[in-house]
Amino acid sequence: QVQLVESGGGLVQAGGSLRLSCAASGRTSSTYVMGWFRQAPGKEREFVGAITSSAGNTYYADSVKGRFTISRDNAKNTMYLQMNSLKPEDTAVYSCAAKRGVLTTSRYNYDYWGQGTQVTVSS
Numbered sequence: 001q002v003q004l005v006e007s008g009g010g011l012v013q014a015g016g017s018l019r020l021s022c023a024a025s026g027r028t029s030s031t032y033v034m035g036w037f038r039q040a041p042g043k044e045r046e047f048v049g050a051i052t053s054s055a056g057n058t059y060y061a062d063s064v065k066g067r068f069t070i071s072r073d074n075a076k077n078t079m080y081l082q083m084n085s086l087k088p089e090d091t092a093v094y095s096c097a098a099k100r101g102v103l104t105t106s107r108y109n110y111d112y113w114g115q116g117t118q119v120t121v122s123s
Contacts, residue, residue: 002026002098002112009094009117012086016121020081022096022114030074033103035110036081038092038119047105048094051079059103064090086121094119 008020022034035050049060051070058070067086072079079096094117097110104110 002032004096004098004112004114006094006096006114006117009119011120011122014086014088014121014123016086017082017084018086018119019083020094020096020117020119022079022081024077024079024098030077032098032100032112034072034079035097035099035103035105036070036079036094037097037107037110038090038094039116040089040092043092045095045107047107048081050103050105052103057103059105061105083119086119088121088123090119091121092119093117 003025005023012018031053036048037045038048039045047061049070051058051072067084069082096114098112099110
């Protein structure tokens with residue numbers, strides 16, 4: 001069992017930056033692939049990016065590539081999402097998720113979820 005708690009959301013102007021954190025608890029949480037997803041009002045939850053457990057390889061959605069960076073500190077059982085050059089269309093509830101095995105982009109493949117944190121980007 002893995003528990004995930006996000007933090008760091010808030011209100012920021014377009015062009016600004018935010019860093020989200022996802023704290024994981026659980027004996028083997030450091031061995032899981034971890035991902036970020038977001039859901040805007042009236043839209044489906046979409047993949048933002050993910051990071052593998054040991055090698056720390058990352059993969060991003062095209063919409064955030066070059067602006068967002070995912071990292072993880074396994075010693076702290078924490079994953080981060082650094083968001084730069086934010087746009088109003090980045091406004092959403094951001095959730096972290098974890099899964100065993102290989103990195104995937106489908107939300108249906110992730111087993112554990114945090115409660116989400118709101119990110120609002122004003123124009």
